[in-house]
Amino acid sequence: MPLTAPTLDLTADPIELTAALVDIPSVSGDEAALAGALEQALRTQAPHLEVVRCGDAVLARTHLGRERRVLLAGHIDTVPVAGNLPSRRDGDLLHGCGTSDMKAGDAVIAHLAATLTRPRYDLTVVLYDCEEVEAARNGLGRIERELPEWLRADLAILGEPTGGAVEAGCQGTLRAEIRTRGRRAHSARSWLGDNAVHGAGAVLARLTAYTPREVDIDGCGYREGLQAVRITGGVAGNVVPDECVVTVNFRFAPDRDADAAVAHVREVFDGFDLAITDLSPGALPGLSTSAAQEFLAATGTTARAKYGWTDVARFAGLGIPALNYGPGDPNLAHTREEHVDTSVISRCASVLTRFLT
């Protein structure tokens, strides 16, 4: 624990705490100061919790012998600062890098961990690093490898920005490269060649003709999508290209597992040379468990589908139902204009308090 860690008051209003967290910059890979401040605050202000540090993640939990355990998780890193620090309050809005994604969620989680000394579920809090960068560096993945017993729970709630809505599960994501090949030739004698870029027209035609599926799972409507996210081909301005690569991204509802998603994409592009380059299965909403039902009751609302992939899928992979629920606005994530509506911070804090006590 660095001696220089700023002091955080976890008992303060979560809105104030959000501003304090935002004012300790924590771009991915540079979370040490914020992790140190959170660790110090939890150790000194929440003596009812067991606290551990794992890299630049901070974990804390109760040992009350409750029948069930709820895990609250949030990443503490942000995308690069874009001239939007320190935080700035303007009426109901709090502006600054990380306000929505997702220090408002972190503030609610840390505040509840410190102040709810007798929750009705045993409580685990995971505040982790490196979510905004490549999966191999993800702090939650490191915890899964190094401290797997810390992730055991009956329900996981991620404080990712959902605008205060409950977003259940998440869709999976698959990327594939579809490669057409031809024969190089000088473009002045193009009949000697075979144009691989022209050949990619058939790939694009299948994408254009594709009708994405919509499916209802546990009352949540998922919408799939199959999109070209990149196309590249060409050798020189006077050469018939002998190769073209179309990169497609398939976002699939969580009723398909990874193998089913691969099989579907291979079927759509039957006859083409296709290589899977990236594959993350989704997460079923898991709303049928009692803990999830109790959480929904506390919110007084129903869940909707989460379209984007989030770390809830890691929990689903461990057999733990997981939801996204946080005060940030997903549409503002990663923007220079990032801000959060402070009234949603207060609402999320009181909903979670109602659920947990």
Place this chain on the structure above:
Amino acid sequence: MPLTAPTLDLTADPIELTAALVDIPSVSGDEAALAGALEQALRTQAPHLEVVRCGDAVLARTHLGRERRVLLAGHIDTVPVAGNLPSRRDGDLLHGCGTSDMKAGDAVIAHLAATLTRPRYDLTVVLYDCEEVEAARNGLGRIERELPEWLRADLAILGEPTGGAVEAGCQGTLRAEIRTRGRRAHSARSWLGDNAVHGAGAVLARLTAYTPREVDIDGCGYREGLQAVRITGGVAGNVVPDECVVTVNFRFAPDRDADAAVAHVREVFDGFDLAITDLSPGALPGLSTSAAQEFLAATGTTARAKYGWTDVARFAGLGIPALNYGPGDPNLAHTREEHVDTSVISRCASVLTRFLT
């Protein structure tokens, strides 16, 4: 004239002279040594010629008062050396950088200029620099601007590699960028976007459906071609792309002028955003003139179409009929294995001698 210029014997057999030219490296932009050697040799060994130096081009001409003038031209630069110097003789083959493209042609031209003291046409010889690089640096273009009277002639013969065949005129070349636009969105919510790469499928469909024209001009069969030479689109692996650019190259027969070529491409891609990025008109074969007919008679053969663009188009632009005729093998140009069949050097030299005397 640098004092260090190696001595060339222009009266030697053109095969020996080819080897001597090849052994003075002259990659584009670095032709001074070779230009100096050629200038010195012409001044000392061909007193019947007027000689001028223009940059790293060397020009020479007779003033015999003939009714007609024939111009022989060749570029003296090469593509970068690829471990293929000095020249190496292996039976009938002479290996080395520039043997085919086009120092064998230059050797024939310089040899005839020095040895045919009483040609039946007045003779102009243009040995120029920087043909293998961007058009703005082309030595023939500089001569056209600075010494335009030196390019006046009734027939121009370029010694570009044709394998000893007569290739008439050349096709034009046009490049255009066809841009499709859409709306960016996160690929997890692709229905909020509009995929510009998918939109490019319609561009590729038109290319695939396109039937290139073949046309006979002056007995030469030209074959047009319309090819995608590059395609590029994509923002990130999780973003629906909002722009895609297809670069097409149209090679057009010389009965279309530049405006007609542009109009044709615009018609093919009617409805798309299209920008012309490069345009060089072709050259009509011009075989009906008496000088061209006399040259063909000397070769004992007929002309065929030149598909690739060459500097003959510059002469055509000046109203001068121009042909490609040289001993090099066009298929070996720019290759590491570049070589020339020495028997074709001898044949070209004797055909040109027959024509000019």
